[in-house]
Amino acid sequence: MILRRLRPMDAVVAGGFVAFALAEEYFIRMPGWWWPWLLALFAVLILVRRLFPLLTMLPHVIGPLPVFYEPATIAGEATVNFRLWQLVAEMIAAYTVGRCVPPTGRDRRGLIGAGLMAVTFAVYLISDPGDPMAAIFFPLAPYALGVVLAVQARRTADAASARAAVREQLAREAVMEERVRIARELHDMVAHSVTVMVIQAGVVRRRLDAGLPVDRELLHTIESSGRDAVGELRRTLGLLRGEDAESAEPPAGLERLDELIAQVREAGLTVTVRREGEPVPVPPAIDMSAYRIVQEALTNVLRHAGPSPVTVTVSFRPDGLHLAIVNDGGRAAPVTRGHGLIGMRERAALFGGDLTAGPRAGGGFAVTCRLPLPVVALR
Numbered sequence: 001m002i003l004r005r006l007r008p009m010d011a012v013v014a015g016g017f018v019a020f021a022l023a024e025e026y027f028i029r030m031p032g033w034w035w036p037w038l039l040a041l042f043a044v045l046i047l048v049r050r051l052f053p054l055l056t057m058l059p060h061v062i063g064p065l066p067v068f069y070e071p072a073t074i075a076g077e078a079t080v081n082f083r084l085w086q087l088v089a090e091m092i093a094a095y096t097v098g099r100c101v102p103p104t105g106r107d108r109r110g111l112i113g114a115g116l117m118a119v120t121f122a123v124y125l126i127s128d129p130g131d132p133m134a135a136i137f138f139p140l141a142p143y144a145l146g147v148v149l150a151v152q153a154r155r156t157a158d159a160a161s162a163r164a165a166v167r168e169q170l171a172r173e174a175v176m177e178e179r180v181r182i183a184r185e186l187h188d189m190v191a192h193s194v195t196v197m198v199i200q201a202g203v204v205r206r207r208l209d210a211g212l213p214v215d216r217e218l219l220h221t222i223e224s225s226g227r228d229a230v231g232e233l234r235r236t237l238g239l240l241r242g243e244d245a246e247s248a249e250p251p252a253g254l255e256r257l258d259e260l261i262a263q264v265r266e267a268g269l270t271v272t273v274r275r276e277g278e279p280v281p282v283p284p285a286i287d288m289s290a291y292r293i294v295q296e297a298l299t300n301v302l303r304h305a306g307p308s309p310v311t312v313t314v315s316f317r318p319d320g321l322h323l324a325i326v327n328d329g330g331r332a333a334p335v336t337r338g339h340g341l342i343g344m345r346e347r348a349a350l351f352g353g354d355l356t357a358g359p360r361a362g363g364g365f366a367v368t369c370r371l372p373l374p375v376v377a378l379r
Contacts, residue, residue: 002048002051005051006047006048006051007050010046010047010048010049010050011047013046013047013049013092014043014044014046014047017042017043017046017085017088017089017092018039018043020085020088021039021042021043021083021085021088022039024083024084024085025083030083035083038086039085041059042059042085042086042089045059045089045093046089046092046093049092049093049096049100050096050100053093053096053097053099053100053101053109053113054097054101054109054112054113054116056092056093056096056097057093057094057096057097057113057116057117057120058116060089060090060093060094060120060139061116061119061120061123062123087138090138090139091138091139091141091142092142094117094120094138094139094140094142094143094146095142095143095145095146096146097113097116097117097143097146098113098117098142098143098144098145098146098147098148098149098150099146099147099149099150100146100150101113102146102147102150102151103147104147104150104151104154105154117139117140117143120135120139121135121136121139121140124138124139180346194229195267195299195302195303196221196222196225196263196264196266196267196299196302197222197225197226197229199267199268199302200221200222200225200266200267201222203268204219204222217266221263221266221267225263252288252291252292252295253282253284253287253288253290253291254282254287254290254291254314255287256291257273257291257294257312257314258273260291260294260295260298261273261312264298264301264302264310267302267307268302268307269298269301269302269307269308269309269310270307270308270309270310271298271309271310271311271312272309272310272311272312273311273312273313273314274311274312274313274314275313275314275315276313276314276315276316276317277315277316277317278316279316280316280373282321282373283373283374285351286321286351286371286373289347289348289350289351289371290314290321290323290369290371292343292344292347293323293325293344293347293348293355293367293369294312294323294325296340296341296343296344297325297344297357297367298310298312298325299340300340300341300365300367301325301327301365304365305327305364305365308327308328308364309327309328310325310326310327310328311324311325311326311327311328312324312325313325313326319370319372320353320370320371320372320373321370321371321372321373322368322369322370322371323367323368323369323370323371324366324367324368324369325366325367325368326360326364326365326366326367327364327365327366328363328364341357344357344367344369348369348370348371351371351372352372353369353370353371353372354369354370355367355368355369355370356368356369
């Protein structure tokens with residue numbers, strides 16, 4: 001189980017340490033019968049140092065004490081058999097404690113590791129009071145380096161998590177915005193087509209109830225409105241499925257305004273269209289939004305005001321595209337309720353424009369809108 005948790009780099013570090021120790025023993029040939037066993041212990045501890053960092057450091061806490069050195073005589077002077085690879089093992093263990101269990105979190109092992117390093121520092125000072133630099137260089141410096149790298153890694157991970165959270169939030173907002181856009185598009189399209197169909201079907205029913213003949217062209221218009229609604233639904237669902245095939249129908253825009261006016265005229269409205277100013281190219285997104293605003297305003301007239309005279313004005317001015325849909329009589333549509341007016345305001349605000357809707361002082365209802373156009377389009 002432990003072997004599965006090991007990484008290739010663990011084996012590389014342990015193997016490099018063993019090679020260094022054997023090379024030192026071969027070239028220096030210091031006396032001592034115990035070093036192979038100590039080398040084997042250190043090699044195993046270095047191999048599993050990430051899994052058991054405190055255990056890896058434990059033998060080095062009391063290692064500097066002279067009582068654990070083997071006395072020897074070299075060149076007539078008394079000395080101890082203290083290998084360089086022992087210091088290397090201690091530095092690796094100290095770095096591992098700082099890197100794996102830094103005293104910066106809620107893990108108790110970090111405090112225990114800091115305590116072990118404090119005891120090791122004290123043991124160094126006790127064993128050799130005249131050389132405090134050894135206590136700083138061998139156990140404390142690698143430990144401090146490990147702590148610094150651990151803190152930096154944690155900050156990097158926190159920053160990455162924060163960036164991931166921001167990306168996820170932006171993705172959720174993008175999905176929600178797309179859902180709102182699709183819902184607005186479906187509402188504008190379906191509401192208009194169904195309203196026209198309902199009004200025209202009501203005309204057919206009343207004529208049948210009165211025993212009057214039914215105009216075939218009126219039935220044809222109902223059928224055409226239904227087909228338009230189905231076509232728009234299919235196009236929108238195709239966009240949801242990621243289909244890139246272009247529809248045979250041109251996209252909704254002011255170029256199709258005459259078709260829209262013809263539909264509502266057949267539904268009973270008297271519509272007058274006025275165009276003012278020199279037409280300029282309009283970006284597709286603004287063009288479609290302008291069309292949908294006019295379409296929703298006319299649909300509201302059909303719903304709430306009945307067959308009353310309506311004037312639709314499309315003006316190209318220096319400050320943008322202006323729309324005005326004014327009906328001269330009938331009941332005023334509610335200003336603050338319904339998805340239609342909300343959708344129109346959202347479409348205008350999306351491009352930095354503004355829209356007002358409300359009853360007129362002399363009767364009727366008016367919707368006015370301004371959609372800013374790019375400077376290039378206005379030139």
